[in-house]
Amino acid sequence: VSEKTMATARDGARELAAFGRDSTVKDVLQWKENLRIGSQSETKGTILIDVHDTVGKALRLLADGNVLSAPVVVQEKRNSASKRIDVRDPVTLVGFLGVTDVLKVFLEEFVRDAFENNRDLIAENADVRERVEELDRLGEMFERKTVSSICNAVCAGAFSSPQRYDGGVVYTKDLEMSLTTAIHEGFFNVRDTIPAHRLLILQPEDDLFLQHLKSPTTTMFARGKVVDILSQSDVVGYLHAKLESLPSLSQCKIADMEIGTSWSDMVFVTSEMPAIDVLSMMCSKGLTSLAIVAHDSVESPRAVERGRLEGNLSTSDFRGLQPHEFRTLALPVQKFLAARKMSEVQTKNTENIDLVSVPEEANILQALEMLAKYRVHRVYRVNEAGRAMGVITLTDILLLIDNLAS
Template sequence: MEEVDVLRQARELLASVTLAEYLASQPPRTVVSVTAADPLSQVLRRFASTRLVAAPCFADEARTRFLGFLDLMDVVVAVVDAARHQGPATPTARCSISSSGSSGTLRHHAATVARQLAERPVSAVRATANDAQLVYQAQLGNTLLEVVREGFVHPVDDLACHRLAVFQPSGSEEEGKDVVMGGGSGVLGPMTAADGVGLQVTHIVSQSDMLRFLHKHQAQLGSTLLGSTLQQLGLQGKRVLCVPADLAVIDALAGMVDARVPAVAVIDSEESGRLVGNLSISDLRGLQPSHFEQLGEPVGDFLRDGGWREGARWQGASLLGGVAVKFGIKSPESLPHEPPLAVCRLDSTFGEVLALLAGRHLHRLFVVDGEGRPVGVVSLTDILSLLAG
């Protein structure tokens, strides 16, 4: 099939709506930001209360200099690095992480290190990588196709960007006035407002927002695209990092840090390799310093129990069959309905994948073979890259 024919309607849909029109159609949302001087413990509590995994970070209280985004993985990176300095280093992550491959260093030191870091400012744990593009009020006439292409698929410096932040000087109604950027248009930061004027983040648009937009308007994507399989579209998935369910959570997170991936596939055992769950940054939602005590437990138990035990608000991913443990009941007839683990295959259609990602609020789907073993992963970046060309 000709790619241009398959994707033409999707690109026309994205090109028909400007960013300003899209934002006007969305309900208002409060944007939470943090500063480099804020105590990490305070920031984590704020993240937990607002159900966030990331927020824009500024160098000062007046918010005149934007530094980038702080996310929960930055905290994990800081804890893992500091814990490794306390003793022998753990092995570098491979395509599959063995449950017997950890020296126990992370499990022994992570909780103590996390408590120490909690009393330090955010500047002590900032990672060097950024995860957002900047857009100014004067650029809101850009189409969603341009947003996808230049914001998520081909950002400046080829950094992986999952968010787009809309800025304007605080209290200014003149779009994009008195903003100083280094390095050219669309720079990722640092970015400073002239004359000490603060910077206000008015909106944050994510890859998930773009995917939900596509799903909402799927009738305009065309039946050819919706009915095409992943294999036909060339979306055969990237290499997957797998961890056994009996591996400690902190070791699985360390594997994510080393491999620079936002998620790992959780398999029942190294022998059978069947996918039973996944661990991602989203599963860290609600993370507090005290929770690092629990991260020494097996990742399978962590996911099956729904994450942090004392956090009634927390709703994590569930392993297959874990719903009985969650609700404390054994009778199958009494079990509430829980959707099966979301996966796809190479013969899954684009429409099926789009519905799963949007309906379950997921950032990726693992591609499994006929035995349920993960053989690839398809992310939102892959979907948007396909559409952007």
């Protein structure tokens, strides 16, 4: 690495550290609002899930809002006839519920039910027809479960891996906190180093409650009026919008900044692997995505990572998935993705992109442009032969800001 490259990387790091220190949560929220006004797009408002809702209703709310997860709340004066919670009234935050939380618990029940009934539905050579029948049967039952039962199961540890809810809280009195603080105490202030992907902006109901807060991102039984939600995507989008003031960072190559995951640490599967097996792997290993390579490009089962990159399966691909569609999990993963894409076209939700990549030697600017343009959570670095050489995610960028602060 040349001295010039090293100097650019150092300058870029200083610029990014200053960006995190000087920018505030309020800045990002204002930028979001200006974008919405400028585009004159219709907003669907913040999605809130009642803890007493059924899983079926919760998944429909997430699909209607085109989001992966939403806060789970209790609202004392809720109108039972209303389809959605009125965000103008105070609520008590119970946690966050995502599509993948539901699927984790569903898979745990699928595995347990197969074991108890001595049915060979877990093995790689499991009968597809039997899998579909079981997925249909359990999906119909699962739709009637309550959200509270799913939240309890997640915290108890689906797949023997207890975890925190995927979210946190920032109170309106703390909107002037720096992005560095919000990232460190909000997005990364979770157990087992599992990052949160969204923070609820809450206006506390009374001053007495504030006196008992241990930190500005305490989530346990937070109560107040919902103002907004700050996501990792919002922070990275704001960073991209401010790149003109970060000239050195824009020129830094991804590899020089040592950001993201290299191919040797990535997880690969072939396009023929059943989606339910891929999902099970993601849940058991705590993955949010993995790379899919063309089945016909893999010379040996031990060299899957050398195959031609064909797609990506991430938590975003389960957005909008309903219980009656759980049967599609029995399909090969690439066909499952095709089915999801068809479903999105039918519901006029075409935001999901199959695969977003940049050249192996791409710089930070190129990666941020792709993340912002397609509103995806990850971008692959691909060489001329089509092999994945690495991946950079929204979390990686926030983690870099967090690390630079220290």
